[in-house]
Amino acid sequence: xxxxxxxxxxxxxxxxxxxxxxxxxxxxxxxxxxxxxxxxxxxxxxxxxxxxxxxxxxxxxxxxxxxxxxxxxxxxxxxxxxxxxxxxxxxxxxxxxxxxxxxxxxxxxxxxxxxxxxxxxxxxxxxxxxxxxxxxxxxxxxxxxxxxxxxxxxxxxxxxxxxxxxxxxxxxxxxxxxxxxxxxxxxxxxxxxxxxxxxxxxxxxxxxxxxxxxxxxxxxxxxxxxxxxxxxxxxxxxxxxxxxxxxxxxxxxxxxxxxxxxxxxxxxxxxxxxxxxxxxxxxxxxxxxxxxxxxxxxxxxxxxxxxxxxxxxxxxxxxxxxxxxxxxxxxxxxxxxxxxxxxxxxxxxxxxxxxxxxxxxxxxxxxxxxxxxxxxxxxxxxxxxxxxxxxxxxxxxxxxxxxxxxxxxxxxxxxxxxxxxxxxxxxxxxxxxxxxxxxxxxxxxxxxx
Ligand code: XIL
Numbered sequence: 001x002x003x004x005x006x007x008x009x010x011x012x013x014x015x016x017x018x019x020x021x022x023x024x025x026x027x028x029x030x031x032x033x034x035x036x037x038x039x040x041x042x043x044x045x046x047x048x049x050x051x052x053x054x055x056x057x058x059x060x061x062x063x064x065x066x067x068x069x070x071x072x073x074x075x076x077x078x079x080x081x082x083x084x085x086x087x088x089x090x091x092x093x094x095x096x097x098x099x100x101x102x103x104x105x106x107x108x109x110x111x112x113x114x115x116x117x118x119x120x121x122x123x124x125x126x127x128x129x130x131x132x133x134x135x136x137x138x139x140x141x142x143x144x145x146x147x148x149x150x151x152x153x154x155x156x157x158x159x160x161x162x163x164x165x166x167x168x169x170x171x172x173x174x175x176x177x178x179x180x181x182x183x184x185x186x187x188x189x190x191x192x193x194x195x196x197x198x199x200x201x202x203x204x205x206x207x208x209x210x211x212x213x214x215x216x217x218x219x220x221x222x223x224x225x226x227x228x229x230x231x232x233x234x235x236x237x238x239x240x241x242x243x244x245x246x247x248x249x250x251x252x253x254x255x256x257x258x259x260x261x262x263x264x265x266x267x268x269x270x271x272x273x274x275x276x277x278x279x280x281x282x283x284x285x286x287x288x289x290x291x292x293x294x295x296x297x298x299x300x301x302x303x304x305x306x307x308x309x310x311x312x313x314x315x316x317x318x319x320x321x322x323x324x325x326x327x328x329x330x331x332x333x334x335x336x337x338x339x340x341x342x343x344x345x346x347x348x349x350x351x352x353x354x355x356x357x358x359x360x361x362x363x364x365x366x367x368x369x370x371x372x373x374x375x376x377x378x379x380x381x382x383x384x385x386x387x388x389x390x391x392x393x394x395x396x397x398x399x400x401x402x403x404x405x406x407x408x409x410x411x412x413x414x415x416x417x418x419x420x421x422x423x424x425x426x427x428x429x430x431x432x433x434x435x436x437x438x439x440x441x442x443x444x445x446x447x448x449x
Contacts, residue, residue, distance in 0.1 A: 032346075033340075033345050033346075034065050034066045035067065035336075035339055035343060035345075036067055036068040036105075038344055038345045040068060041343075041344065042343060042344065044292070044293065044299065044300040044301075044343075045068055045069045045261070045302065046066070046067055046068055046300055046301060046339070046343070047067055047069030047070060047300065047301070047303070048063060048066075048067045048069075048071070048302060048304075048305065048306040049070075049071045049264065049303070049304045049305050050063055050070050050096060050099075050305075050310075051073055051074070051075075051092075051310055052072065052075050052091075052092035052093070052096045052099075053092065053095075055095065055096070055099050059307070059310070059330070060099070062306060062307070062326065062330060063099075063103075063306065064099070064102075064105070066306065067105065067306070068104075068105055068106065069105060069107070069108060069152075069300065069302060070096055070105050070106075070107055070108070071107070071108040071109075071263070071264075071302055072093055072107075072109075072110060073110075073305065074092075074117070075092035075093040075096055076093045076109050076110055076111070076143065077110070077111060077114070077118075078112075078114070078119055078139060079117045079118055079119045079120075080092065080093070080117070082119055083119055084119070084121060085119075085122075090146065093147075097147060097151070101150070106152040106153075107150065107151045107152055107153075108152070108153050108155065108261075109143070109144075109147060109151040109153070109154040109155065109195070110154075110155045110158070110200075111155040111157075111158040111200065112139065112140050112143060112144070112154060112156050112157070112184065113156060113157045113158065113172060113180070113184045114158040114159060115159065115168060115170035115172070116158075116159070122135065122171070129175055129176055132171070132172075132175040132176060133176055133183070136172065136176075136184065136187075137183075140184060140187045140188055140191055141191050144188060144191035144192045144195065145191055145192070147192075148191070148194075148195075149192065149194055151192070151195055152195065153197075153198055153229075153230065153261070154188060154192075154195050155198050155199075155200040155232055156185055156188045156197050156198060156199065157181050157184055157185070157200070158200050159200070159201050159202065160173070160178075160181060160199065160201065160217075161201055161204075161210050161213050161214060162210070163209070164209050164210070165209040165210050165213030166213070181217070181221075182221060182224065185197055185199075185221070185226050185227050185228055189227035196230055197229050197230070198228075198229065198230040198231060198232045198261065198263075199214065199217070199230075199231055199232065200231075200234060200263055201214055201232070201233075201234060202234040202236055202264070204233055204249075205233045205234075205235050205237070205242075205249065205262075206243025206244070206245040206246055206249055207245040207248060207249045208243075211249055215252060215253065215256070218231060218253065218258055219256055222256060222257060228258060229258060229259060230259035230260060230299070231253045231258055231259070231260050231261075232260075232261050232264075233249075233260060233261070233262050234262075234264035234265075234304075235262045235263070235266075235288060236264060236268070236304065237266070237267045237268070238268055238269075239267055239269040239270075239277060239280055239281055239284060240280055240284065241284075242267075242284045242287045242291075242418045244418065246287070247290075247294050250292065250295045250297075250298050251295050253297075254295050254296070254297035258297070259297050259298070260292075260295065260297055260298045260299070261298070261299045261300060261301075261302065262288060262298070262300070262302065263302050264302065264303075265285075265301055265302065265303045265304060266303060266305065266311060266323035266324055267284045267285060267288075267323055267335070268313045268317055268320040268321065268322070268323040269320065269323070270319055270320055271319060271321045271322065273322035277322070278322070278333055278334045279334055279381075279383050279422050280422065281322075281333070281334065281335050282333070282334035282335045282337065282338035282383040282384055283383060283384055283416065283419075283420075283421030284335075285325065285338045285339055286338040286339075286342050286383075286384040286415075286416070287417075287421075288301065289338070289339055289342035290415055293342060294404075301339075303325060304323075304324075305324050306325055306326050307324055307326040307327070307328065308322050308323065308327050309328040309329075310324075311323050325339060337383070338383060338384045341384055341386070342384075354379040354380025355376065355378075355380050355381075355385075356376055356377075357374070357387050357446040357447075357448050358376070359371065359372070359373050359389065359443055359444060359446050360372055360374075360443070361441065361443065362432070364437075364441060367436055367437065367438060368398075368434060368435070368437070369395075369434070370432060370433070370435075371433050371434075371435060372431070372432045373387055373414070373431055373432075373446055374428055374430045375387065375423050375430075375448065376427075376428040377424065377425055377426065377427060377428070378425065378426060380425060381422075381424050381425045382422065382423040382448075384416055385415070385421060385423065385429075385448060385449070386414065386415045386416075386449050387403070387413075387414045387431075387447070388411065388412065388413050388446065388447050388449070389412050389444035389445060389446045390410050390412070390445075391411075391412055391435070391444060392410055392444070393437065393439060393440050393442055394410070394437070394438065395436065395441060396435055396436045397412060397433050397434070397435045398433075398434050398435060399433060399434045400414060400431065400432070400433040400434075401431065401433070402420055402429070402430065402432065403415060403416060403417060403431035405433055414431060416429070417431075
């Protein structure tokens with residue numbers, strides 16, 4: 001840089017003006033930046049499950065443009081790749097991996113060891129433990145070797161636990177004992193040493209008996225030196241039910257020295273979808289995104305299908321649907337804008353001038369004070385919000401309520417809690433904080449986004 005620039009010193013003023021003009025144009029379009037660009041700028045993944053046969057037309061355009069990771073929704077499951085013993089069908093999985101490579105995307109392999117979607121020949125067979133062990137090792141070897149160096153992370157073991165934290169009774173735990181998990185991970189590491197190895201499960205998003213069992217398993221695997229790189233939290237959530245302990249739970253896994261990925265996010269609602277439910281859903285998506293982004297070892301978020309036309313929910317949960325960020329006609333829903341906003345993008349539905357933040361000091365004493373920010377909307381509404389200001393006089397936030405606040409140097413950023421992202425037209429939301437001060441305590445200007 002220094003060498004290139006040195007000769008141009010006399011032209012600097014004119015060039016700077018030109019550069020400013022050139023930069024201004026793309027910046028003005030930041031509202032429309034694809035999710036993958038926003039995520040990339042933060043060093044995170046934004047992924048989607050996909051169906052290989054659909055990767056053309058609008059579906060293919062969105063999958064390629066918006067996401068930097070892909071997970072085959074079904075194509076890599078055992079019943080898909082080896083429907084009859086020794087007869088392999090890699091067509092759909094190949095197609096997805098090739099699409100990802102053509103679009104500069106990374107791939108999550110899903111999944112090698114599971115109780116579900118196994119071929120009939122396997123589940124109906126009678127096997128000795130030794131035979132079962134060989135079958136499993138061969139399956140892991142065959143599939144991982146086929147995609148060696150091309151699949152970046154594998155959900156090696158899927159859904160090993162019951163809700164109460166005991167091990168699920170499956171063909172694997174029954175036949176091989178619960179150490180099948182350690183064996184599978186060890187075989188997986190040997191098959192492709194460059195792939196990140198995950199254990200993946202559902203209902204392990206908050207701190208509960210099941211996630212604690214997973215936590216204890218990961219801790220013991222680490223202690224034993226069994227290869228394990230990450231934990232997948234599926235996050236098939238219900239509207240309005242993002243666990244309040246999500247971030248805390250992500251953090252405790254990170255503290256064990258493993259990565260965390262939200263692997264299968266969808267947020268289902270009872271149909272029909274209404275404006276109010278879609279607004280709530282946006283807040284819920286925002287809360288999940290924010291929880292992940294708050295923990296550096298949370299590698300990112302993958303949605304389980306990006307469009308309601310390619311979601312498993314209506315088939316599996318009667319009366320529920322509308323769980324993904326795009327509707328059935330590929331129109332982005334409020335949830336899409338909430339993901340973008342969380343990743344630092346603008347939204348195409350900006351708050352406009354209709355929403356204002358008012359800051360006031362409620363109570364002040366020597367060295368400390370309580371502050372409050374009220375957001376009022378008239379002629380506009382918010383589905384998620386972030387309030388920012390500068391504590392130029394050295395004030396420091398010590399505690400906040402009804403928002404999650406972080407302070408870096410003098411700059412303060414407060415985002416809605418999971419339950420108060422919505423500010424309807426004509427409505428308001430208030431959050432508060434305690435902070436320290438010394439010298440002076442001027443009122444800052446708060447900007448909303
Ligand atoms: C689902 C697929 O999306 C459906 O198409 C299929 O019929 C059933 O499986 N947890 C997982 C995923 O780990 O593999 C499941 O995917 C959803 C629940």
